Amino acid sequence: xxxxxxxxxxxxxxxxxxxxxxxxxxxxxxxxxxxxxxxxxxxxxxxxxxxxxxxxxxxxxxxxxxxxxxxxxxxxxxxxxxxxxxxxxxxxxxxxxxxxxxxxxxxxxxxxxxxxxxxxxxxxxxxxxxxxxxxxxxxxxxxxxxxxxxxxxxxxxxxxxxxxxxxxxxxxxxxxxxxxxxxxxxxxxxxxxxxxxxxxxxxxxxxxxxxxxxxxxxxxxxxxxxxxxxxxxxxxxxxx
Amino acid sequence: xxxxxxxxxxxxxxxxxxxxxxxxxxxxxxxxxxxxxxxxxxxxxxxxxxxxxxxxxxxxxxxxxxxxxxxxxxxxxxxxxxxxxxxxxxxxxxxxxxxxxxxxxxxxxxxxxxxxxxxxxxxxxxxxxxxxxxxxxxxxxxxxxxxxxxxxxxxxxxxxxxxxxxxxxxxxxxxxxxxxxxxxxxxxxxxxxxxxxxxxxxxxxxxxxxxxxxxxxxxxxxxxxxxxx
Numbered sequence: 001x002x003x004x005x006x007x008x009x010x011x012x013x014x015x016x017x018x019x020x021x022x023x024x025x026x027x028x029x030x031x032x033x034x035x036x037x038x039x040x041x042x043x044x045x046x047x048x049x050x051x052x053x054x055x056x057x058x059x060x061x062x063x064x065x066x067x068x069x070x071x072x073x074x075x076x077x078x079x080x081x082x083x084x085x086x087x088x089x090x091x092x093x094x095x096x097x098x099x100x101x102x103x104x105x106x107x108x109x110x111x112x113x114x115x116x117x118x119x120x121x122x123x124x125x126x127x128x129x130x131x132x133x134x135x136x137x138x139x140x141x142x143x144x145x146x147x148x149x150x151x152x153x154x155x156x157x158x159x160x161x162x163x164x165x166x167x168x169x170x171x172x173x174x175x176x177x178x179x180x181x182x183x184x185x186x187x188x189x190x191x192x193x194x195x196x197x198x199x200x201x202x203x204x205x206x207x208x209x210x211x212x213x214x215x216x217x218x219x220x221x222x223x224x225x226x227x228x229x230x231x232x233x234x235x236x237x238x239x240x
Numbered sequence: 241x242x243x244x245x246x247x248x249x250x251x252x253x254x255x256x257x258x259x260x261x262x263x264x265x266x267x268x269x270x271x272x273x274x275x276x277x278x279x280x281x282x283x284x285x286x287x288x289x290x291x292x293x294x295x296x297x298x299x300x301x302x303x304x305x306x307x308x309x310x311x312x313x314x315x316x317x318x319x320x321x322x323x324x325x326x327x328x329x330x331x332x333x334x335x336x337x338x339x340x341x342x343x344x345x346x347x348x349x350x351x352x353x354x355x356x357x358x359x360x361x362x363x364x365x366x367x368x369x370x371x372x373x374x375x376x377x378x379x380x381x382x383x384x385x386x387x388x389x390x391x392x393x394x395x396x397x398x399x400x401x402x403x404x405x406x407x408x409x410x411x412x413x414x415x416x417x418x419x420x421x422x423x424x425x426x427x428x429x430x431x432x433x434x435x436x437x438x439x440x441x442x443x444x445x446x447x448x449x450x451x452x453x454x455x456x457x458x459x460x461x462x463x464x465x466x467x468x469x
Contacts, residue, residue, distance in 0.1 A: 027396070040361055042360065
């Protein structure tokens with residue numbers, strides 16, 4: 001009989017808003033109170049007549065939710081939070097490159113590297129005839145980073161021994177925004193973005209070659225960050 | 241009405257149809273009367289069963305959905321019966337009608353599972369009163385039972401079995417009556433069941449013990465047939 005959602009039950013008690021009956025499965029049920037109900041009656045109870053108590057009641061989540069227990073939802077939310085925080089931290093730590101390498105020959109190459117020594121960004125700094133740094137047309141990142149500018153400054157003192165005019169080195173920073181298109185353009189690689197994503201070891205040779213097409217320049221270089229010494233060694237090795 | 245062979249041939253199929261749709265039939269009756277269908281006033285059920293059988297016989301597919309049709313027939317018969325009943329008219333006719341319905345009910349075997357069902361009413365009322373009184377001594381209410389009783393039939397079965405043993409155990413009965421509760425540790429040791437099991441189901445177990453111990457026959461039978469399935 002139960003297959004059809006029907007039970008027999010004996011009415012045990014009648015309360016204000018409901019009644020209690022003992023069904024033919026030995027279960028004590030809370031049922032709707034209907035007219036004419038009396039204690040001791042043996043009645044037919046349909047599923048819809050049974051009142052849900054706290055245990056039986058289906059919450060919205062029990063009906064439509066994915067999980068069976070509240071705790072699982074809490075766990076899921078925590079996992080999501082942790083993942084988001086982790087990704088956020090990773091992103092922010094990789095945004096600021098772990099290391100920076102600046103190499104100069106015919107033109108200046110500024111490389112940002114991550115902790116795996118992979119190139120994450122490339123900036124080309126061209127020089128005009130006067131040896132000033134031209135505005136960077138190939139800037140991958142619009143914002144100039146203050147640390148890099150500071151790095152440039154001390155470099156300029158040891159740079160370009162072969163360049164004819166060594167004036168205005170102090171003004172290099174401030175003149176970055178100047179437009180100066182001069183006839184003699186130093187050679188630059190067609191596509192420096194090809195270096196992005198590569199490990200420094202792979203491309204350092206190419207970079208050095210590119211920077212010094214005629215093979216007659218003194219390459220100067222400087223690195224910052226944790227792996228500063230390591231990087232400088234690599235460049236040095238490459239040059240020779 | 242005739243009780244010829246053609247009728248009895250069809251009866252088999254109709255019995256099955258009734259059995260399958262008992263819920264539907266009862267729901268229809270309940271909808272008309274706004275009461276629970278009970279064994280004590282099962283004339284309405286008989287009327288409905290008869291109407292259902294009639295509808296099954298008369299149904300042709302051009303009458304639309306069978307259940308909608310059957311519902312109409314049942315409701316119509318019930319309304320007629322109830323209005324006549326309240327006017328105390330043509331009792332013999334109604335009696336006859338309800339007896340027809342009884343035929344179906346018997347064949348179905350559903351209502352008359354327990355032959356004592358109809359006379360049980362008064363007996364049950366007395367037994368329930370006694371049980372209620374006894375349970376109060378132990379701080380148990382039916383409401384509490386509806387909340388704390390084991391939901392799984394196997395658990396209930398185990399509880400009933402245990403209660404059966406306890407109720408025959410004079411020592412245990414004496415302890416229970418003295419302490420007005422089920423002694424968890426002792427019961428656990430004596431019957432080799434876990435304390436956890438006892439703690440969770442102590443109200444239900446005690447209730448069954450009280451039913452047995454106080455010789456509440458109708459309730460005892462009810463409980464027993466509930467778990468022997």
